[in-house]
Amino acid sequence: MLSSAKSAAALRRVARISLDLLLVLVAVAAVLWLVGQMWSVFWPVVVALLLTTLTWPPVRFLRRHGWRPAPAAGLVTLVFLLVVAGVAALIALPVASQAGQLSDSVVAGIQQVREWAAGPPLNIGDDQITQALDEAVKRIQDSAGSVLTAFGTGVSTVVNSLITAVLALFLMFFFLKDGSRFLPWLGRQLPGRAATDLPVVARRCWRTLGTFVRSQALVGLLDAVFIGIGLWVLGVPLVLPLAVLTFVSAFVPIVGALFAGFVSVLIAWVSNGFGDALIVLVIIVVVQQLEGNVFQPMIQSRGLGLHAGVVLMVVVLGGNLAGVVGSLLAVPAAALLAVVWNYLRDQLVTAAPEPLADSSPQGAGEA
Numbered sequence: 001m002l003s004s005a006k007s008a009a010a011l012r013r014v015a016r017i018s019l020d021l022l023l024v025l026v027a028v029a030a031v032l033w034l035v036g037q038m039w040s041v042f043w044p045v046v047v048a049l050l051l052t053t054l055t056w057p058p059v060r061f062l063r064r065h066g067w068r069p070a071p072a073a074g075l076v077t078l079v080f081l082l083v084v085a086g087v088a089a090l091i092a093l094p095v096a097s098q099a100g101q102l103s104d105s106v107v108a109g110i111q112q113v114r115e116w117a118a119g120p121p122l123n124i125g126d127d128q129i130t131q132a133l134d135e136a137v138k139r140i141q142d143s144a145g146s147v148l149t150a151f152g153t154g155v156s157t158v159v160n161s162l163i164t165a166v167l168a169l170f171l172m173f174f175f176l177k178d179g180s181r182f183l184p185w186l187g188r189q190l191p192g193r194a195a196t197d198l199p200v201v202a203r204r205c206w207r208t209l210g211t212f213v214r215s216q217a218l219v220g221l222l223d224a225v226f227i228g229i230g231l232w233v234l235g236v237p238l239v240l241p242l243a244v245l246t247f248v249s250a251f252v253p254i255v256g257a258l259f260a261g262f263v264s265v266l267i268a269w270v271s272n273g274f275g276d277a278l279i280v281l282v283i284i285v286v287v288q289q290l291e292g293n294v295f296q297p298m299i300q301s302r303g304l305g306l307h308a309g310v311v312l313m314v315v316v317l318g319g320n321l322a323g324v325v326g327s328l329l330a331v332p333a334a335a336l337l338a339v340v341w342n343y344l345r346d347q348l349v350t351a352a353p354e355p356l357a358d359s360s361p362q363g364a365g366e367a
Helices: 004-037 039-064 069-118 126-142 144-189 194-234 239-249 255-272 274-300 308-349
Strands: none
Touching (some): 039 069, 039 144, 039 194, 069 144, 069 239, 144 194, 194 239, 194 255, 194 274
């Protein structure tokens, strides 16, 4: 027989826990709303932090060999700009030189698709295809205003992206120059336990973020090299742009690899035919298997501590919430949340603080 006293106590406990969870969800929603309102400021800071994790090792090397903070940060920032400009030029030239060849291949590919569709089992006639094209053209003409609006939105997006890039570059320079002073300053500003806890959490988060960015960059570079060599051997056009796309897509785990692979296979199919496209698909699958089973375990050493299923779910969730940006930030955000949760869990077991010394720009303590 159920005890009414125990049942009432259990219900009260469940109600209290539910209320606590509701308050936490409200707090999270409020934080996300504030981030959305301040996104124009928050996004350049995020980009600058991601770039700083890549460029901090050479700055640290220079500072350990007697360079002052400002010259070291300035030199690394300049070299970074030159590398980005060189990569952009290397991408633009092949795209411009092979644009005509690619467009002819696309036309030929469309003609092959039409011939295939005209045969069994579809048996779609040219008149049906022509009617479908006429309807598509009519819809485009009817929505000319929407197209112009979308064009204006695209121009605005490009301008905002340029502004974000410039702000992120300046912020990256200041992070490289003065980032080592942040944690000591933060510790002096906070009272009580917060003066120890928050710097320790910030140091752990910085380590995790650096692990993610640098490991993904190295894994993406290996993917781009191996896949690029395969595309070059097969004579697929736009090898360098496709290799760069593979490298950039590596920063969006799982989903990015699928997207880059799809584009490479499509270009191979349109330009070289179905046989080479199948070979490209095999190359991509082999490289991705090497990445998942050899490269990433060796390079990351499981530093993020996230299961592959969790990674996939957070990438999909981030994409649904914030598009490409959400997919890009989903995994590092989940890893940082895991760092905070692990620290809080450790504090429930033991309250022994960690030493504050660190080699990162937020924890190096260098002047």
